[in-house]
Amino acid sequence: MPATPNDQLRALLAEARLNGAALARAVNQLADENGMSLAYGRAAVSQWLRGSHPRRPVPQLIAEVLSRRLDRTITPDAAGFGNGRIWTGGPLQYWTDDPLKQLAVLAPSASGSHLGLEKLVYSKAALRIPAWAEIAVTAVHDHGGEQKEHVGRAEVAAVAAMADMFAVSDALTGAGPVRPAASGYLATPVVDWLHASAGTRIRPSLYSTAARLTCLCGYLCFDDELHGAAQRYFHVALALAAEAGDPTTYAIGLRVLSMQARRLGHHQEALNLAHAALQTPAPAPPQTQALLHSEAAVAHAATGDRAGAQHHLRTAEVRLECDSRPRIAVGTYHPADHAQQQATAHSLLGERPTAINDLKDSIRRRSAVERRARTIALADLAELQLACGRLDQAIETWHLFMDNCSTVQCGRVRTALRNMRSSLRSHDGYPPARVLLHRTAPTDRPNGGT
Known part of the structure; x- marks a missing residue:
């Protein structure tokens, strides 16, 4: 039986003024943003228009391309790719989708695998998030007493302790070994406790602590470059924080969404989210205030606003003076983090020599536990040194990066390793560069959970 032509897709392409080749290029580019590798051409689009249905997540990628082009939400169904599946990875619809059910969907299977997370597509439309003032009076889900189990302070303390442990483990080894355990713990027993009955003082504390653990799970996905999954965890964290x-x-949830958006090139959305984070009414601890201002600084730098970046960097530094104790946990911030954010802002503003000095300061300040941050900072430092024409310094720094990267398992480190090889290929006639390239060969193997 011949396939039915996809008139919905054809109409949307006409409205978006996209031809087949342009859609294929946009899908490939969006796949790259989401850590996937696709190589579609015009012939594939012709097949889609004739009624062929590509495998997931391609319909989600097509829908996201059209959504961005038309500045409205286009679902796979609306693009003619309806298949009746119960969950296609669409963004959380605030206060309608149950956040606890979303956590169950995102959890690893009984075998411990996260099959499907890599197929979740990052949504630009899902960056339109209400500020706290808009959601503070919104009705939310009431899960209290859905199970007979009663929870108390012990469960709240357990979630907080496990969140701290997972944060330290990520800092030491990267997301690869940590992510399945953290999301599995969040799905069971934490979700069960969120369904249980609790006192009026316990319930907000439990939801708040669970929100921070959810935020950490999102960051673990971000660290492994699973951006669609990370975004969904961040959304659920916001919903849990609202319920708390x-x-x-x-x-803090708005801040990590801003960071992710900026890293993916959505600079204006990142700036909007960073400012929304600063507009929350409650007085946050000094380190959290510094964290929020530092992200606003980087977001301003990404848009080319030097004055705005400098203002927020100074404000972050002042807040940090009130409490600069190093601690690894969701919402904390210390001098090594600040030096890293300064480096990012200066790099975005084209001030590479200053960024190099800031990165060196950040690396020097990192504790032995912060191996993942140090490893990524070394890769960033080498790239900046190379961009400034300091090839020998870059090679020396990359050797330090190599000393660490075999013990850190995450997508960002694997990407840094690939970028290093790509940068060095044009210098492979230089013996020190050739030695470094040869050193990288044994470490080109899968690691850590993706």
């Missing part, structure tokens, strides 16, 4: 009545954790 916790504007500080809500602000």
